[in-house]
Amino acid sequence: MSDSGDEIPSPNTSLSHKLTSKTELLNLKLYVVIAILLAGVLAVSLLVFLCVRAHRVSRRRKSRIRVKHSSGSIPLVSKEIAEIKEPRPDPSPSPPPAAAAAAEGKIGNQKLKEARPTEPTVDVENGKRRSGESDVFGWGRWYSLRELETATRGFSPENVIGEGGYGVVYRGSLQDGSVVAVKNLLNNNRGQAQTEFKVEVEAIGKVKHKNLVGLIGYCAEGAQRMLVYEYIDNGNLEQWLHGDVGPVSPLTWDIRMKIAIGTAKGLAYLHEGLEPKVVHRDIKSSNILLDRKWNPRVSDFGLAKLLGPESSYVTTRVMGTFGYVSPEYASTGMLNEGSDVYSFGVLLMEIITGRSPIDYSRPAGEMNLVDWFKGMISSRRGEEILDPLIEVQPPPRSLKRALLVCLRCIDLDVHKRPKMGQIVHMLEAEDFPFRSETRSAR
Structure with missing residues (x-):
């Protein structure tokens, strides 16, 4: 026992004293500071949990495809390209x-x-x-x-x-x-x-x-x-171009040209094999379905328009998908098969480069595929635009032929764009576009 007669403080008394003592943080008591820290930790944990859950729900909504392919699952696509749905006034008076x-x-x-x-x-x-x-x-x-x-x-x-x-x-x-x-x-x-x-x-x-x-x-x-x-059981072209396919794309150059030519044949039939002709109006990679042998099928005709033989165009409100819509249709609302040709040209660029028509994640000069593509061609850097996921490089003549078709399809003068039947011939003909060189050699 102590001679001074002072009481020895118990452990509980000492802990209580420390908790009620004031700290240097805004002169708050220690137990108040501890409570604030615990609340902050709980809030951060809850926020992380909600973010992870929202991310999983978002991925699940964007793609629910479960079909298997010989090379694995159909890849998921996280990119979403906005569609043009808002009506725009027609340039000329329209009937009721x-x-x-x-x-x-x-x-x-x-x-x-x-x-x-x-x-x-x-x-x-x-x-x-x-x-x-x-x-x-x-x-x-x-x-x-x-x-x-x-x-x-x-x-x-x-x-x-x-x-x-x-x-x-x-x-x-x-x-x-x-x-x-x-x-x-x-x-x-x-x-x-x-x-x-x-x-x-x-x-x-x-x-x-x-x-x-x-x-x-x-x-x-x-x-x-x-x-x-x-039912077409191998997903769509957008998934195979922009989904997670690994370091090497299963879409070889030959397969990509097969898809491009098949798509062109389908459109040529709509434009030139039917009466009245059908203008699809929404050609894009997500509307090109693929079977197990990589044969393409054009789908989704919800925006299609019928064009009679006596009509060179039809005036309608602008609808479609950003990046694919032709400039003259976007500005005037005047629609004909030339609009589909422009969209096909953008689609062919997408097939060659593996890039989306509009990609805001890229640098300013590369966001718009058409503008970037033209700049690369004018700088004589055509070989650099090829999708890096293509393992075996295409023959130079085949690549140049495809690049030239792209440029002709996106010509700002709609009357200079080729017909879809001509595009089929361009992509299939081995001597295109080198006929003049062949003749001079002979």
Whole structure:
């Protein structure tokens, strides 16, 4: 025992004294500082958790494809290119909406009626099927909503294989075992969904071509509008160009040219093999589907326009995707097949370079693919623009031929752009563009 008689402080008393003592931090007590630090740590932990979760949800939404390929999974794509959906005023006075719609659809409706002696079994406008008629008619089949719900497992998110501006595409298995792609048009804008529905039916209802996605049938019940397509099981070109494919792309130079030529043949058929001709209006890499042998199929005709023989162009509001839309169409609203040719030129640049048409992550001079491409060609640096993921370099003549086709397709003078049939010949002909050199040598 101490002689002084002072009490020895207990451990609890000493700890309590330290916690209640004031610190140099804003003269706050120690326990208040500890509480603030703990709250900060918890807040930071919560913020990190929410960010990680949001990132995972975002990646899951951008691509839900589960199809396997011989070289591995179909690559995911994180880049999103904004679509032009806002209407712009036409440069010239236009007729009332009802008259304009009738004028635009007159040729297509007439062609469909001529192709079918009897009327289809479905009232497309009201979504009703006539009783006592067959489910199958000239260009496709009528599917009930229940059939498509069963095929897609209730339109399950796990069956989503694509999402666009106007709808969601699901993978579906019909009762006969066949696999289809079901495009469910968004009905939050009934007028736009109805317009796209009618356009796709009229544009490609009876079209059969190996480089165009075939329309099998449709569903029209109440406000629901759905289109049933043949299923292409190897994703789209955008995924293979811009997805994570590793250090070497499975798209060799020969495969890329095969895709370009097949796409050009599909467009040539739309422009030159049909009457009235069909202007796609939304050619881009995500609308080029690929099968297991890398054969391309042009898809998504929701923005297509029909152009009769007596019309050199049609005036319409500007719609499409940034980076692919031709300058004259963007500025005037005057649309013809030359607009598709320009879009194909941009697509061919994308195939050659592996770059997106618009990429804001690149330096200022390289954001716009067309401007950067022109600058590289004018500087005689064409060999440097090739996609670095291509392992085997293409023959110099083949590369120069493809580069020249790109430049001709994006000519600012729409009248100087080649027709799609000519583009097919340019890409396939071994002597193009060296005919003059060959003749002089001879």
